[in-house]
Amino acid sequence: MKLSIIIPVYNESQTIGEIIRQVKAVKGFEKEIIVVDDGSNDGTAEILKRIKDIKVINHKQNQGKGTAIKTGITAASSDYLLVQDADLEYDPQDIPSMIEPIRRGKAEVVYGSRFTGQRRNMFFWHWMGNQLLTLITNILYNTTLSDMETCYKLMPTKLAKSLNLNAKHFEFEPEVTAKILKKGIRIWEVPISYAGREYRDGKKISWKDAIPALWTLIKFRFIN
Numbered sequence: 001m002k003l004s005i006i007i008p009v010y011n012e013s014q015t016i017g018e019i020i021r022q023v024k025a026v027k028g029f030e031k032e033i034i035v036v037d038d039g040s041n042d043g044t045a046e047i048l049k050r051i052k053d054i055k056v057i058n059h060k061q062n063q064g065k066g067t068a069i070k071t072g073i074t075a076a077s078s079d080y081l082l083v084q085d086a087d088l089e090y091d092p093q094d095i096p097s098m099i100e101p102i103r104r105g106k107a108e109v110v111y112g113s114r115f116t117g118q119r120r121n122m123f124f125w126h127w128m129g130n131q132l133l134t135l136i137t138n139i140l141y142n143t144t145l146s147d148m149e150t151c152y153k154l155m156p157t158k159l160a161k162s163l164n165l166n167a168k169h170f171e172f173e174p175e176v177t178a179k180i181l182k183k184g185i186r187i188w189e190v191p192i193s194y195a196g197r198e199y200r201d202g203k204k205i206s207w208k209d210a211i212p213a214l215w216t217l218i219k220f221r222f223i224n
Contacts, residue, residue, distance in 0.1 A: 001099060002030040004081040004157060005092075006072030008065050009035060011042040012086040019086050020051055028096045032078050036068040066167035066175075073160045082154045090151055094192040098154045107188030109159070109180055111145065112152030114194035126196070129210045133174065136214065140221040141181040145189065149173045149213075152192055155180070171216040178220035 005023055009016055016035075023033055033054040037045055039062035048056045057071055069083055080102065084090065094112055101107035115130075134148040153176065160176075167175045180187065 001080065001103065002032065002078040003095070003099070003154075004032045004034060004072075004076035004078040005084050005095075006069060006076065006081060007033065007035045007084045007086050008038060008068035008072065009040060009044055009086040010038040010062055010065070010068070011040045011044060013040070013043040013047055015088050016044055016086050017047055017051065019084065019088055019092075020054060022088075022092045023084060024053070026092045026095055029099060030078075032076070034072045034075050036072045038062050038064070038068040064168040066165070066169050066172035069172055070165055070167075073157070073165070076157045076160070078157055080154060081157045081160055083151055085151045089194060089196055091193050091195075094152070094190075095154075097190050098152060098192070101188045101190065102154070108156065109185055110154040110188045110190060111147065111150050112154075112192035113145075113147040113189045114150055114192060115146050116189070116191040133210060133213055133217070136217055137174065137177060137181075140217055141178065143181055143187065145177075145187060147189070148177050150192075153177075159183075159185075167216070169212070171212045174213045174216040175220060178217055182220065 007019065020033065023031070034057065035048055035054055036057045036059065037048060038059045045058065055075065057075060059068065073081065082095065084092065098110045098112055101110050130147065130149050134145055137148045138144055163176060163179045165172065165175055
């Protein structure tokens with residue numbers, strides 16, 4: 001099995017080298033590593049130039065995480081793809097367990113759930129926001145997900161390319177989930193570990209991002 005691993009990155013010079021090292025170290029499948037540098041200005045681009053065996057795509061200006069992921073999806077050439085954040089919150093060693101349901105023919109799309117595996121406790125209001133958005137997803141789309149907002153979403157590349165994704169920022173997660181569920185695809189979840197970082201370490205998402213996420217869920221359920 002060959003997997004395209006898309007790493008959107010914006011000003012992650014402190015972690016980008018390490019996350020790529022961790023991704024490369026994972027065994028059990030062939031991988032294509034696609035790094036989309038979304039206009040970093042902290043030296044990230046210079047670090048990427050020194051790393052071998054990766055495909056780097058540069059955005060001249062910062063356009064948002066969703067746009068960076070879409071660029072990576074367009075460039076992906078493997079049968080399956082997965083998004084990997086660059087901030088070390090997600091452990092690439094969990095990827096093989098996500099691949100297993102697909103190898104066994106049990107699933108088409110697999111999400112890694114941060115709330116059923118080992119984790120460092122996150123901020124209460126982040127947890128509440130995640131739980132609320134996941135609950136609304138379950139109500140609107142008649143499913144029972146435990147972690148809609150997870151970064152770890154494994155799916156066929158052909159499916160991802162067919163979704164006509166529009167999200168520019170953090171609303172990527174609800175949009176891709178909504179469009180997968182509207183196709184009648186049931187999502188398989190596996191436990192993953194999670195080590196959420198602090199704002200002082202560069203965490204970017206905030207409670208304000210819940211508002212466009214909520215609107216995205218409603219929009220694609222009733223309008224689009």
